Amino acid sequence: MNAILTTNVSASSLAEALKHPPPERGVSLFWLGQAGFLLRTARHCIVIDPYLSDSLAEKYRGRPLPHQRMMTAPIQAGALSGVTHVLVTHHHSDHLDGATLTPLLAASPEACLVLPRAATALAMERIPMVDRSRLIGVNAGETHQLTSDLTLHVVRACHETLEQDEAGNFRFLGYVIDVGGIRIFHSGDTIPFESQVTELIPLNIDAALLPVNGRSESLRAQGVPGNMTAEEAVRLCVECNIRYMIAHHYGLFEFNTVNPAMLDAMALRHTNPVLKRARLHTRYQLEPPTSAEKSE
Template identity: 50%
Template sequence: MAPDRGAWPSFEQIPYDGPLAARLATRPAAGGLSLYWLGQAGFVLDTGQARLLIDPYLSDALAVKYRGRGFSHERMMPPPIGVDDLPPIDAVLCTHHHTDHMDGETLQRIAARCAGTRFVVPLASLALARERIGAAPGRLVGVDAGDGLDLAAGLRLSVMRAAHETLERDAAGRHVFLGYGLEADGLRVFHSGDTVPFEGQAAEIAAFRPDLALFPVNGRSDALRSAGIAGNFTLDETADLARECRVPVVMAHHYGMFAFNSAAPEAIDARARGMTGGTRLVRARTGVEYRLGKDPVGG
C-alpha cells in the first residue's frame, strides 16, 4: 500500500500560443518545475536550473525506415520543436533502445549542437548508444535499475525497472528497459519508460513517492506482438496503477504518433473524467506547459 501523502504539490496546465522554442527561451520561476510534451514518450523538463530531455523523437527516421513495408510509421503529429531550435540541454535520458526513444538522428544533432549535454542510457544498450549518438565516451552515461545519479545542480536521478513487455536483461544481467525518477527541490517526477505491469512495480513507484507520473497508454495486442512490436500499459492499467500508488497526477502519453499503435484522445479524456480516489489523470498535449509547484494543496 502506498504511504499517506498528506498535502500534495500544486499542478497547473498553462496553454500558450506560439512555438515551443519561444516558450523555452524563458526559464520557469523558482519553486517548481515545468514539463512540455514532445510527442510519443518525449518530454522537456525544466527546473529553472537544469533542463533535460526524455526520449526525444524529433525526426522522421522510422517513417523512412518502414516506408512501403509493414506498419506505416508516418507521423500523425509534427515535432513541436526542431533540434536546431532547442535551447542548451544539460542531459538527455533514453529509457531504452527502440528508435522512438533512442533516435540516433535526433541525438546526433543534439550532441553536435550542445557540447555540454550528457546522454544517459541503459548500460545494457551502451554500445548501441555509442553508435547512434556518436558523442565522446565521457558524454555517455550507462545506468541500470537501482542506480542513482546527480544529473545537474539540484537534479537527482533514480533508475528503476521497466518491462516492455518483459523484464528483459542482457547477458550480464543488466535491465534492457528502464524507468526514471527525477527529483528537484523536493518535487518528484517519474517516467515509467515503455512498460506493462509486473510484480513489485507498484511498490517501487510508491517508494519513490512521485508527485507526477508519466505513463504510456497505447496498450498492446497479439497482432502487434506477432509483428515484433512490444506493447505498454492500457489506459485502465495506467489509471489503476497511479491510483494504487497514490500519485497525485498521472499524465497519459505514447499516443497520437503512429496510427497503428495509439490510443483515442477522447477515450483518455473520458477516463480522466471518471477518475476517483484523489488521483488526477491528464492527457499530454502540445502547446501546454505543465507546471508542478511547491505550494501544497490538500491530498
C-alpha cells in the same frame, strides 16, 4: 499535499514557449510527442526520450507498418539548445533516435546522455559524434546524484518482458527524477509487472508520465511490443499514491495509438489521480506546496 499541478497553453509553438524564462520554483513540463518530454527548472533543462525526426518513416517505408507521423514534431532537435541532461529509457528508435540525438547533443555541447548501461554500445553506433565521456550508463536499482539538486532513481520497466543483457543490466528502464522539490516518474515503455508497486511506493512520487497505448497480440506478432492501457496506468497511480498522471505515447503512429476522446472522458471521471492527456504546446507546471499548504 505533495505538489500542485497547473496547465496552460503556453504559446503557438514550443520554440516560442521556450523563449520565456524557466520557472523560479518547481518544474515546467512540455510534451514532445510519443514518450518525449522536456522538463525545465531554474537550473536544468532535461529532455526525456525525444523522437523529433522521421527516421522510422524512412526505415519502414514500403513495409506493412509504415511509421508515418500523425503529428508534426513540435520543434527541431537542433533548436533545443541549453539542454543539461538527456534521459533515454531504452534502445527502441522512437526513444534512442540517432537522427534526433545527434543534432540535439551538438546544440547542447554540455549536456550528458543518461541511458541504460545495456544500450551504451548501440548509442555510440547511432550517435558517432558524441564523446563517450558524455554518456552515463545506468541500471535498475541505482540512484545517481547527477548534480547537487538533481537525483535520478532508476527502476525496472517491462516492455512486455523484463529483459537483461549478458551482464545483468536491464534493457528497459524507468526514471524517478527528483528536481525542483518535485518527484516525477517517467516509466519508460512498460506494462504492469510483479513487484512494480513495491518498487515505486518508497520513492514518494508526485507525478507520473505513463504510456497508455496498450498492446495486442497482432502487433506483438509483428514485432511491436506494447504498453499499459490507460486503465492500468491509472490503477498504478492509485496503488502507488501518485496524485497526478499525464497520459502519453499516443497520436504518433496510426497503427499504435488510442482515441484522445477516450482519454479526455477518463480525465473527467478521475480525481485520484488527477489525469491529464499530454497535449502539444501546453505547459504543465508542478510546484512544491507552500508552508501554508503543507499545514492544511
